[in-house]
Structures are given as C-alpha cells and as structure tokens.
Amino acid sequence: MNTLREAKVGQNLRVVKIHGDGAVKRRIMDMGITKGIELHVRKVAPLGDPVEVTVRNYELTIRRSDAEIIQTEVV
C-alpha cells in the first residue's frame, strides 16, 4: 500500500482512502484531504519530517507518522 508517508518531493498523488479513525483522521479530512483529491508533495522539512503538501490550493504540513493513514496513488 502506498501512503503519503513514503511520498517523494515533487510527486502528484491522488488520495485513494483514508484509514484509521478518531482525531487524526478527522483533522486530516477537515483540512480538505478527502477521497479522490489530488495532492502535490511540495517539500520536506530540513530534518526530513514533516512534509508539506499543496491541497485545495493551499499549503498544508503533516507529519509522516500521521500521513501514514493516507493511502495514495501516483497520478
């Protein structure tokens, strides 16, 4: 399963499914990462984590450990 955790800078990804439940999942979805949406992996923080993605025309940062629940496919 490919997830946002393994994403490389510059990739364009489509969200297949968001796993898990509770606060992290809700927060991720509240911020606009929903099924079918396209993400652009824009940057990785200097220390390798978290990552920055462009979603719905704005910049969002997310820790790799949280990004693990976002299943993606390369567009």
Place this chain on the structure above:
Amino acid sequence: MRIKIALAGNPNSGKTTLFNALTGSNQFVGNWPGVTVEKKEGGLKGHKDVTLTDLPGIYSLSPYTLEEVVARNYLLKEKPDAILNIVDGTNLERNLYLTTQLLELGIPVVVAVNMMDVVNKNGDKIHVKKLAEELGCEVVEISALKGTGIKEAANRAVALAEQKKAMKSVHTFSSRIEEALNAIEAKLPDSVPEEQRRFFAIKLFERDDKVKEQLKPVPDVEDIVTAAEEELDDDSESIITNERYTFISSIITDCYTKKSKNKQTISDKIDRIVTNRWLALPIFAVVMFVVYFVSVTTVGTILTDWTNDGLFGDGWHLLDIGAAEYADASDAYSLERTKIDAYLAAAEESGIDVEAVTEALDPETENPDASAVTAFEEEAAAAGIEGTAEIYNDEGEIEETFPVSLEDFQTAAQAEEPDPANYGVWVPGLPGLIKSGLESINCAPWLEGLILDGIVAGVGAVLGFVPQMLVLFIFLAFLESCGYMARIAFIMDRIFRKFGLSGKSFIPMLIGTGCGIPGVMASRTIENERDRRMTIMTTTFIPCGAKLPIIALIAGALFHNAWWVAPSAYFVGIAAIVVSGIILKKTKMFSGEPAPFVMELPAYHWPTVGNVLRSMWERGWSFIKKAGTVILLSTIFIWFVSNFGVVDGQFQMVEDLSDGLLAVIGRFIAPIFSPLGWGEWRASVAAITGLVAKENVVGTFGILYGFAEVAENGWEIWGTLSSSFTGLSAYSFLVFNLLCAPCFAAMGAIKREMNSAKWFWFAIGYQTIFAYLVSMCVYQIGMLVTAGSFGVATVISLIVLVAFFYLLFRPYKESQRLEKEVRV
C-alpha cells in the same frame, strides 16, 4: 436587550484584523472559562448595543480540539443572534468547509469574503450573488486590511440579528444520508429546539461524543448509523466530511473564476527560499539571532538596566550625558577608597586601633569626627606605617599591587564621593525621589523600609521586565502575523515533538536563556494547549542570565573555575526539559488532548503596524495585570521576613539578616536539604532569597558571611564557601537552584500563562520537587561512587532513579479524543 454577534472563521483568515477594525479600542480580553484559550469581546463601532465576540480561529466544529469545542459550545449554548463568518477569498474551498457547518446551527450567518483586494489583484473573480444563492445566506466582499466593505458586513449581521429569524440550511447531503438524518431527527428529545435539531442529528450521526454530553436522554441511533455506514462503506464521520467537500467542489466552479493556473505568487517565491531544504536552518538561525540579539542582548538589556538601575534604582544620565565622566570619577574615587582600606589594614596589623578612624572615614557616617582622623594620622606617622594596596580583577586574582604611604592616605582621606547629579543631565530614580519625600514628612523607618524596599522594589520587579518584554512581543507579533512562525513549527517539529513540545517551543527556550519571564510569555504563540503548558513548565529550566552568577560562584569557589561547570549547567537544563517533556507527556494531566500536527502554512504577508502594536500591548498589559499582584506580594513578604525578627525577646526591625525571620525559616527548613548535602541554614536562606531574583543567592551568601557587598560572582566568599561545601554538595546546590521554582516574576508569568491556579501550583510544585529529587540523586549517588557512603537516603535516591527510568520508558499511546471537560 444587547445583541450578540459571534465572529467566526479559520485561523489566518484575517479575523483579528477584522475584529480590531470593527471594535477599535473598545475591547475586553479574557479567557474562555477553564481553558487558556483567549476570549475577546468588543462593542461594535457605531452600534451601541451590539457585542462582538471573537471566537477562536477554527477549521471545523469537530469534538477533538479545545478551540473547536469552545467555539461550538458557545454557539449552541449562548446562542448569539448572528454569526459573522469571515472566509479567506484566496482560499475559498477550505474556508467554506467551516461555513457549511455554521449554517446548520440555526443562527443567521453573514459570510464576509475577505482579502478581496488580493483576489482582484490576482485577476480572479468571486461571484458573490451566486455564492449567496448556493449557501443560502448573505455574502459580502470585504478587505479587512484596507477596511473596505467591513461596515456593510457588520450592518448586515446586525440587521439579521434584529430580525431574530432562525436560519434554515439549504445545503443538503446525498439522499441516503438525508434519510438517516431525518430518522435521527425524529428520535431527538423534544427539549432540543427546532432550529438546532438538524445540527444535533448530524452530530449524532457522526457519533460525536461531546454532543452526547449535551443531550438528555441520548437517543439510540446506532442502528441507523451502522446501516448507512455499511451501505456507503466508510465511517459516518468521514461520510459527512466527504459530502461537505463534495458540495463545496460542486459550487466552487460556478462561484469562483481563476484567471491563471499555477502561477507562482510572491509568497510561493519567498517560501521556496525560506523553507528550502538547505537554506531553512541557516535562515532560521539568522532570524533567531536577530530576535535574541535585539530583544535580549542589546535593546532588551539597555531597557531592563534602565528600568531596574535607573527608573527603579539610583537614577540615570539622560541620553548618557555625563555618564562617562561620572564613571571615571567614580573609578578614581574607588581607587582612593582601596588605598584607605589598605592603609588601615596595615595599621591595624601593627596594633593601632582603627575603629574610630574607620567610622570617621565611612562615607555613610553623618558628621564624621575629623579629630579621629588627625589622631590616627599622628599615630600612624609615629609608627611609620606603610600599606600595600591590591587591585583585584573579576576572578578575585590580584592584578596589581602598589605601596600606600601616609601621604597617599592623607590625600585619599580628602577624596569626596562623586555625586552623579554633578555630571551631565542626571535624572534621579523613583526610590530616591520617594525617599526624600518620605524623609521630609518624617516617616517612620519601618514604613519607609516597607515603601522603598518592599513596595517600590516590588513594583520595580514587576515593571522592570516590561520594556524588554515589549520589544520581544513586537518580534513575536511580527513573526506570527507575517506567517514565519508557522514555518518555525514546520522546521523544528522533528526535534521538539519527541518531548511533547511544539516546534514553536524553540523561541520560549531561546529567550529563556536570557530571561525566563519573557520566555514564558513567549509561549503564547503556541496554539495547542498541551504543548503550551508543557513549554511554560519547562522553559525556566534553562539557565537564565540571573542564574549565571550562581554558576560563577560555585565554579569559582569549589571547582577552581573549571571550564566544564557552566556548560554542564546548560546541559542539566536541557536534560531537565527533555526528561520532563517525555515524563509529563505520558501523565494523565497531559495525555488527554490529541494533537495531530496537521497544520496550515499560511501565505506570507506584510503585517500592519497597528496589529503588531496592539498584540504587543495586549500581552504586555496582561503580564502587568495578571502577574503583578503575585510578584508584588511575594517581594513584600520576603522584605518583611528579611527585615523583621525577634531580638532580645522583642519583635522588631533587624539590622542583620541573620537575626531576621528569614533566618529562622532557613534554620527550620535546612534539615529538609540535608539529603541534598547542604542542610546548612545559610544555603536555605540564600535559596529562598533567590526566589526574589536568582542573582540574590550570591549577595545573600555574602551578607551571611559578613560582607556588606560582594562582586557579581562573589569571589570574596569563595574561600569561606569552599570550607562549608564539598564539591558534590555545591554542585547539588547549583542544580537545585537552576531547576527549582524560578524567581517570583517568572512565577507571575507562569501564573498568567497557565491562567489556572491548579496548573500554576502543579508547575511550581513539579519544578521544585523535580529539582529536589535530581539534586538528591546527584549528591547521594555521587557520594556512593566517590566515598562509598551508603544510607537510607542512598536507597531512596536509587529508588527515585529507577522510577525516573520507568516513567521515561513506559509505553504511551497518543489520545484519540479530547478527554477534558469544557465548561461554558
């Protein structure tokens, strides 16, 4: 009746700017009950009877974050008459997500689309009419920054509020969900008002645990929800969220025309450099250096010195006119005093009685007895006394020696202490002015002492840090509103999250190396309450500037100024933060709040001067107001116990600190510190006076060992100290003073930022007990290793050590729900 309007919107949507523009100076800042989330209210300009409440910046009305729960509880229970929903026009999609939820509350909503100036500049177009139609509410275009359209937005909200008509949401979910929602609505108890039924139905469908607390009885809807979930193959919460975004996507193309795609904005260009993989850390270091250099090292120190030594000290030379000349004269004078002391010491050694002449030459003596000096001079001449003066450097080493003849002594005896008022433009400090005022009305000495050394010194302690703090707050407000603060969290998150802290905790800790008070106050920039509390509790572990003299004292007295003492103090401070972060993160008090780090990185923009200054002033004022009382009262208390005591069976003001009540307290509590290796009353007294200001520890030792005044690092008492301490006990004393409760001013700041008596005492208690245990382990285990001594305390220390490791490594799972109660 007053009309209540709530201002709601995403963080970074310009909400604060709009709130400031709509209310002006007519604001009241407080906290939402029971939490540290800031609550702002203000009278709407031009409408006498309208109160505008600024809700916390939120993205959703989920039950998982404190801000969101605070906001929705307010909206449900206080039922404002209208909601003014500000949305960022440059980021419409995500901002409308909150709007879809606000529309379900049954409260009339006016949507104010902000940043229209930027939208227009980009050549984009928002079709307001269409948007209003789709959302089923009024929509106004505004620019909070430029002030356009904001009056209209406010007027429309007021008009809607006056109509008192409940709002009906027009947006619908897919038919399968609507079916479920209708079924749930039918099951709701009658006590739920008509206009809120849809909101509660949706929340029940989402299995929202916070809403369940508000319903009595809670209807059993599990069957309905599970059935819908199975059919739609997702959990109910995600179904609703998905549907909302699907709705927004469906209307956005009709409402928003984007001129060009994927054009790089200026903000994008800035961000490419600022958070670049290779440049981010160097740039961050430069920014932090500038913040530190200006607000702590240069401007900050100048301002703090001025308030402490000038305004609340002897006085100051206006614009430094005459300061240099005075310093020269002052140096020359102290050289003369050194000669006098040297000569008198030599005379005393040859058996001449110098008591009378010492008193006559003391600058403090009123009406000195000139004949005593003449008599001494004759005697000294007869005995042919020659003195040797020694000039010491800061380390207490002899830098220079030269002979002092009788003639030198005679010249020196004529020297007069220079008066700073005779040099340049001298402005006397407040204590001096008050003192002469009190003397002129023949005030009783104890009252004069209370006013000058208790109250004025206390007020000085409160205000002394304010100017420096204001400088820092300007930086913080700037970094926050320009968008860089969010990037700091992005850059530093990796390091800090392991200890239950935020990447933004870096700034409080950095500032804490200069002074813990602004350091603690800087924690305000951290949104997450858990991270913020953790930062407040641990920031003062870092050795601040005032702790450096203690380090210098111990290093000089016991360790021959060994190079490793000072670095080890910083190491102890950082280790204390790391260990505390990990231990506390796993405790019940901290684990109840989930903190997923899914954060928006807002576009960079230039903040307005007005907003920066207002934020600076609000924070500074809240320190004075909320921290002031604690600092003032505790300073007066310490003054009282230092200056009063029982002498000859009578309670009176005492001259000597060792006769005061404080010494009694010190003797009483000293045994508590025996397991730490310094159960001597002087050390206890010094530690207590350290609570007024940490640098007092050195001065107190000086006084208790019989010196009127000692140098900053106290080299005069190094010898005495080394005889009453061992290396281990001194290091244990150092560790205790570094980690224990900070000075009263910092405690005041902690109280202000915790905004809760329970959390304040928890923080102070934790710091002190932690300091005690660490010092005990250092001493006892050190003794076991070096001297092989073994006793009850050794056993306890070993148990404590094992417990530390257990707490440090026990398993831990991040909470998935907000477990704390939020009152309304």
